[in-house]
Amino acid sequence: MFIRPFDYERAEHLADACDLLRAHGEAAKVIAGGQSLMALVNLGLAQPEVVIDISRAAGYRDCVAADGYLTVGALTTHARLASDPVAARCQPLLGAAAGQIGNARVRSRGTLGGSLAHSDPAAELPLVMVALGASYELTDGRQTRVARAEEFHLGFLTTQLADDELITAVSVPVLGPGWGWGFEEFSRRDGDFALAAAAVLVRIADGIIVESRVAVGAVGDRPVRLADVEISLSGAAPADAAARVGPLRGIRPVGDAGASADYRAHLCRVLVTRAIAQASARSLEAA
Ligand SMILES: Cc1cc2nc3c(=O)[nH]c(=O)nc-3n(C[C@H](O)[C@H](O)[C@H](O)COP(=O)(O)OP(=O)(O)OC[C@H]3O[C@@H](n4cnc5c(N)ncnc54)[C@H](O)[C@@H]3O)c2cc1C
Numbered sequence: 001m002f003i004r005p006f007d008y009e010r011a012e013h014l015a016d017a018c019d020l021l022r023a024h025g026e027a028a029k030v031i032a033g034g035q036s037l038m039a040l041v042n043l044g045l046a047q048p049e050v051v052i053d054i055s056r057a058a059g060y061r062d063c064v065a066a067d068g069y070l071t072v073g074a075l076t077t078h079a080r081l082a083s084d085p086v087a088a089r090c091q092p093l094l095g096a097a098a099g100q101i102g103n104a105r106v107r108s109r110g111t112l113g114g115s116l117a118h119s120d121p122a123a124e125l126p127l128v129m130v131a132l133g134a135s136y137e138l139t140d141g142r143q144t145r146v147a148r149a150e151e152f153h154l155g156f157l158t159t160q161l162a163d164d165e166l167i168t169a170v171s172v173p174v175l176g177p178g179w180g181w182g183f184e185e186f187s188r189r190d191g192d193f194a195l196a197a198a199a200v201l202v203r204i205a206d207g208i209i210v211e212s213r214v215a216v217g218a219v220g221d222r223p224v225r226l227a228d229v230e231i232s233l234s235g236a237a238p239a240d241a242a243a244r245v246g247p248l249r250g251i252r253p254v255g256d257a258g259a260s261a262d263y264r265a266h267l268c269r270v271l272v273t274r275a276i277a278q279a280s281a282r283s284l285e286a287a
Pocket of ligand 1: 037117168193
């Protein structure tokens with residue numbers, strides 16, 4: 001594939017990158033870790049005339065806990081998220097998911113903001129953000145706004161981001177007392193994108209599940225929460241939880257070279273039940 005030449009600009013601050021995006025319009029793309037954008041460029045699916053590098057922009061690389069929320073900067077790499085002690089203490093689901101992304105090279109370059117903005121339906125981080133009820137902080141360099149993860153991911157590689165907006169940070173609730181988490185994914189080879197994935201949080205009190213959040217990825221054009229499963233888990237003893245998970249409604253798996261739609265649906269149900277068991281065990285351990 002012949003790659004069309006592009007101009008290169010480097011932004012010292014994210015606000016500068018927003019100015020550059022406005023100045024160059026649709027011809028411009030920002031690049032953070034480059035682990036998704038350059039794949040699109042190499043395949044000829046993206047042909048930016050100007051690439052604006054934010055990988056060395058100041059700030060937005062920390063994991064900070066305050067007032068019941070963990071806030072992670074958009075330039076945090078997957079490797080950092082997977083090993084950060086504050087993230088591990090406050091919301092371990094994030095690091096567990098980040099640690100499953102691609103391979104060590106991808107994790108050392110790829111960023112949280114890049115993964116969320118790219119919005120691949122099979123990506124781990126959008127899935128856990130939907131499960132956790134995350135909020136994304138977006139800026140156009142002049143104003144900031146907050147988008148809910150469940151509303152931000154609109155479909156395959158499609159988000160709510162305006163052309164001149166960037167993600168600056170993500171906030172998730174700190175894992176509260178009584179909560180446990182589970183994350184399960186299945187891919188054909190280690191490091192491949194998942195064929196299906198599940199992220200689950202449950203809170204157990206007096207031996208029964210009283211609250212849960214269940215989301216799945218790679219089985220549609222965006223990660224989705226499974227309200228039916230959450231309702232069916234309410235009041236279940238952990239040992240009975242798997243039996244309450246029937247055929248999953250609310251997912252629209254598609255068949256491709258990796259798996260048929262039916263296999264994906266089956267896989268997804270299996271992963272959901274395993275993640276519920278993991279989450280329940282962690283909740284009981286912590287009690
Ligand atoms: C071999 C390989 C295997 C991979 N396996 C997986 C996997 O298993 N799971 C997975 O989830 N991902 C996987 N990836 C993708 C990887 O996680 C990327 O790092 C991630 O999707 C994008 O992050 P990035 O920083 O590299 O973004 P970039 O490639 O730099 O950018 C991606 C997109 O996001 C935009 N962007 C970047 N940062 C921001 C921002 N802060 N605000 C707004 N827009 C922004 C860019 O303009 C571009 O459109 C894989 C990649 C490779 C090459």
